[in-house]
Amino acid sequence: MLLSACDDSQQTQEQAGQAQAVPVESMLINVQNMDISEPYSGRTVAYRIAEVRPQVDGIITKRLFEEGADVKEGQVLYQIESSSYQAKLDKAKGDLQYAKEQLRLNKRLAQRYKALHASRAISKEKYDEADSNYRLSLANVEINKSLVKSAQINLDHTQIKAPISGRIGKSFFSEGALVTNAQSNYLASIQQLSPLYVEFPMTSQEALSLRSNVSEKSSAQDSVKLMLDNGVEIESPAKLQFADMSVNKNTDTVTVRLEIPNSQASLLPNMYLRAEIKTKADVDGVLVPQKALKHNPKGEASVMVINAENKVEVRPVTTKQMIGNQWLITKGLTDGDQVITVGLQKIRPGALVDATNVNDPQTNK
CATH class of the missing domain: 2.40.30.170 (Efflux pump adaptor protein, beta barrel domain)
Known part of the structure; x- marks a missing residue:
């Protein structure tokens, strides 16, 4: 009877001790080598950003794009009235043709005078004058060629083209507006988005x-x-x-x-x-849920860990940074430590706990 009473008393004490264990959830620590983001x-x-600007003066007769549309490099965006520039080009071409004809005549005259001068039929001054006129005609042809080229460039510039491919924005000038090549305001801007x-x-x-x-x-x-x-x-x-x-x-x-x-x-x-x-x-470290950490008034961090006797201990840790909703801990924890993540409000240091391990947030295992 006495032994039976003792056994019953011991069993009651064990059951009471088990009843005092606080249920919590914990995570098993696995320190890993990781990069820090x-x-x-x-x-x-x-x-790239390009401002669309006129390079010649004139009246805009057409706007050839939709605002907010994608345009290609070289695409015509505006048309400036071109008749006066076409006329200048035609005149330059005529002047060039006249200069070429003058060159042909002066070249023939210089060749004739050269032969006459060789036979002493004319003076050296006459020959030098003819040769000089020929060389001036050569230069005049080159000048008129450049004038034709310049007039052609100005005519081409009456078509204002996209300098780059991209998305064009709002047009700040409409048909009928007078634009100049020296104006400070651009017509529109293009931005390359890809x-x-x-x-x-x-x-x-x-x-x-x-x-x-x-x-x-x-x-x-x-x-x-x-x-x-x-x-x-x-x-x-x-x-x-x-x-x-x-x-x-x-x-x-x-x-x-x-x-x-x-x-x-x-x-x-x-x-x-x-x-x-x-x-x-x-960097060697471990990710621990934010809710598992506590900070004292000095800002020092700590976690609750479970020791070999299933009791709670406070463990100071060093945190590096927040990654999502987790803290990166670089010091204070080692492989195999159990950090309490749920039930912290019910425990204190030295309390007996009954822990259930949950998935490791680093590996989701």
């Missing part, structure tokens, strides 16, 4: 780290992830460039540039984008 924000910039630039600032140290990291990779595309402002990832390879040649001495920043294909021209200039760029490589 830094978040940046920037805006898109057109690959490819497209994305520019954003980063510190000089971050830029050096990024350059070093990318140089060790076969492709910079693996180092960059672009997202719209709403978080949707842009499925487009990005080529990393460095736009600035020097560091801004006031802010210690450089402007870094990405180039993306934007083949569908879905992104427009001055759009706000977010970028995640790998600026550091080969």
Whole structure:
């Protein structure tokens, strides 16, 4: 009877102890070697921008494009009244023909006088005059050729063409407007949208780290992830460039540039984008849910871990940065540690817990 009573008492105590264990959820720590991505924000910039300007004076008779449409290099955009330029070209061609005829006559006369001078039939002065007129005629033909070429260029410029391919914006001049080649206002602007630039600032140290990291990779595309402002990832390879040649001495920043294909021209200039760029490589760390960390008034971080006796311990940790909704921890945790992620409000240091392991957010296993 006494032994039975003792056994019952021990069983009751064990059951009571088990009842005191607080149910929690935990994750098993697996320290990994990983790259660090830094978040940046920037805006898109057109690959090329060209202002459409007149190169001759005149009245616009036609606008030959739709505002907001895609245009091709060399496409006629405006027509300037051309009759006066055609007349100047016709006159220049006539003057050239006259100069050629004068050259033909003076050449024949110079050849004749040369023979006469050789036989002493005329004076040297007569021959020199004929030869000089011939050479002046040669020069006059070349002058008139250049005048014809210039008149042809001016006539061609009455057709204002697209200097680049891209998307053309609003037209600031309409049919009937007088334009000049010296005016300060452009007629319209064209922006090349494919490819497209994305520019954003980063510190000089971050830029050096990024350059070093990318140089060790076969492709910079693996180092960059672009997202719209709403978080949707842009499925487009990005080529990393460095736009600035020097560091801004006031802010210690450089402007870094990405180039993306934007083949569908879905992104427009001055759009706000977010970028995640790998600026550091080969860092040993672990990702822990944000809710698992606590910070004291000094800003020092700690997590609750489960020891070999299934009791709670406070573990100081060193955090590097936030990645999504998780903290990257680089010091304080080792492989096999169990970090409590759910039930923190019900426990305190030294409390007995009954832990259930959940998926590792790093591997989803």
